[in-house]
Amino acid sequence: MSDKVIKKLANKIRLDLLKMIFNSKSSHIGSSLSIVDLLVVLYGKKIIKFNPNKPNLSDRDIFILSKGHAAAALYAVLANVGYFSKKKLLEYGSNNSNFMAHVSHKVPGVEFSTGSLGHGLPIACGLAVAKKRKKLPNYIYVINSDGEMAEGSNWEAILFASHHKLDNLILIIDYNKLQSFGSVENTLGIEPMKDKFLSFGWNVYEVDGHNYNSIEQALFNCKASKGKPKCIIANTLKGKGISFMENKVEWHYKNPNKSEFDLAVKELTL
Amino acid sequence: MRRTFINHLTELAKENKNIFLLVGDVGYNVVEKFENHFPDRFLNVGVAEQNMTSIAAGLASEGYHVFTYSIANFPTFRCAEQIRNDVDYHNLPVTVVSVGGGVGYGSLGYSHHAIQDYGLIRMMPNFKIASPGDLNEVIGVLNYLTSNPQPSYLRLGINNENKYTVNKKNIVPGKWYPLPSNKGREDVVLSTGTSLKWVMNNIERFKNKDIFTLPLWGIGEKKKQRAISRKFSSIITVEDHLYDCGFGSWLKESLNISGTNRSIQSLALPIEATNMVSSEENILKKMKIYN
Numbered sequence: 001m002s003d004k005v006i007k008k009l010a011n012k013i014r015l016d017l018l019k020m021i022f023n024s025k026s027s028h029i030g031s032s033l034s035i036v037d038l039l040v041v042l043y044g045k046k047i048i049k050f051n052p053n054k055p056n057l058s059d060r061d062i063f064i065l066s067k068g069h070a071a072a073a074l075y076a077v078l079a080n081v082g083y084f085s086k087k088k089l090l091e092y093g094s095n096n097s098n099f100m101a102h103v104s105h106k107v108p109g110v111e112f113s114t115g116s117l118g119h120g121l122p123i124a125c126g127l128a129v130a131k132k133r134k135k136l137p138n139y140i141y142v143i144n145s146d147g148e149m150a151e152g153s154n155w156e157a158i159l160f161a162s163h164h165k166l167d168n169l170i171l172i173i174d175y176n177k178l179q180s181f182g183s184v185e186n187t188l189g190i191e192p193m194k195d196k197f198l199s200f201g202w203n204v205y206e207v208d209g210h211n212y213n214s215i216e217q218a219l220f221n222c223k224a225s226k227g228k229p230k231c232i233i234a235n236t237l238k239g240k241g242i243s244f245m246e247n248k249v250e251w252h253y254k255n256p257n258k259s260e261f262d263l264a265v266k267e268l269t270l
Numbered sequence: 271m272r273r274t275f276i277n278h279l280t281e282l283a284k285e286n287k288n289i290f291l292l293v294g295d296v297g298y299n300v301v302e303k304f305e306n307h308f309p310d311r312f313l314n315v316g317v318a319e320q321n322m323t324s325i326a327a328g329l330a331s332e333g334y335h336v337f338t339y340s341i342a343n344f345p346t347f348r349c350a351e352q353i354r355n356d357v358d359y360h361n362l363p364v365t366v367v368s369v370g371g372g373v374g375y376g377s378l379g380y381s382h383h384a385i386q387d388y389g390l391i392r393m394m395p396n397f398k399i400a401s402p403g404d405l406n407e408v409i410g411v412l413n414y415l416t417s418n419p420q421p422s423y424l425r426l427g428i429n430n431e432n433k434y435t436v437n438k439k440n441i442v443p444g445k446w447y448p449l450p451s452n453k454g455r456e457d458v459v460l461s462t463g464t465s466l467k468w469v470m471n472n473i474e475r476f477k478n479k480d481i482f483t484l485p486l487w488g489i490g491e492k493k494k495q496r497a498i499s500r501k502f503s504s505i506i507t508v509e510d511h512l513y514d515c516g517f518g519s520w521l522k523e524s525l526n527i528s529g530t531n532r533s534i535q536s537l538a539l540p541i542e543a544t545n546m547v548s549s550e551e552n553i554l555k556k557m558k559i560y561n
Contacts, residue, residue: 105360113359119351119352119355119356126327127332129313130328133311152320160316160325
């Protein structure tokens, strides 16, 4: 898939999630926009081994969106790669829908429900152990948010993954540097993040989280290196793709009004 | 009880290749038997119960029936959200095992008293609570749980190496089991878990009553209780747990839900027990009757 095609897919997904969040009057548009480019490389470029027609195939890679509040982005990606009709996205956040506004395993293609932070990486450790014990060659991918790294359960898992040399585990941190109340730096500083992971015994790659080639190269490097779990620190922008939402903390919770929605649509369809 | 558990789990794992044991750095000189037989289905995850429980969910989603093993409140309260979200919500075959249910670790103090664990686990919609009263029931509930892999909690006592009940190859959820000495009386005692030892040690208090155990229960077994309880004139429940949100409360909820307003008495620990540091025997002397 060429960069032009992948960019077009990313724009479609941004437009889809904008509509989902606008229609349902829900939150987390900034967090969802932040990870779109990571997801389109994983799914659009088929870095993840998956088959929408056989979602339970035993020989599949597994993806967990641990920052479950960015569910709109994942649902839009799964619809666009063929897990279900795009019409289903209209159910997002509505009454009695499986498309709840935090990631739900009742949606085809979703492996685990998340929403409370700090669960995805420990679950992924169990999956990675299982794949190794069963001698299966699959990878486990997890996307965490940067604010989520304050959860202690992540650090239990980071220790565990290194001790057990889980080189089939790839953690991507969506490092947009903003959490719900302000900057990560002012809330509970995580720096030096790269050094922390290195000292815990992980391989670490830093990338521009909106540069498709950089993301793809880092993922190839992750797969090529053996003996350690891998972390990609993806430097991203909260709200990426809609200019007036970029790097603005208020778009963690804020829902766009009609004029903001129209303006965002215009930007994404230029 | 814990040795019986490990011995039987090891036997079952010879046939059942899905059984996987995680321990939270406890079980020295007990769990090694399983580890030695099945090193590829064993892991000591370290002192990290949140991680242990989520790892169990990950392993279980790949087809394993995972047992997480620790003591007291560590595998329950410390990782309550992992039990709720990762295990129960996804309805995965994980059995949370706690050694020292009740006040078996009496002198170690409040941190080690598992007297609120029923309250936590019985709120989980998919969980079965397995609370064996003696060694025979340890075998019986393990047979059931490994034949019916699902979210479950196995509460094991310490200082209880007795056999009061008859051998039961498979235990049925929600069913009351009579002791062999029962005489068909209408006034009965219903015990769950290791408090059966206390009942037997204080049997003179119950000399005109038959004794039953209920070793396997949970939200899913509430509806069955009306028909069972109808056979009896009076029931005293016994548990080494706080009265609040415990076993007796569960039975009372069950019968009220079913439209029966039967009066049941419960022997259970009062709130004051939370401040006690003493032997199991001494703490259980504080059990009170709740109407």
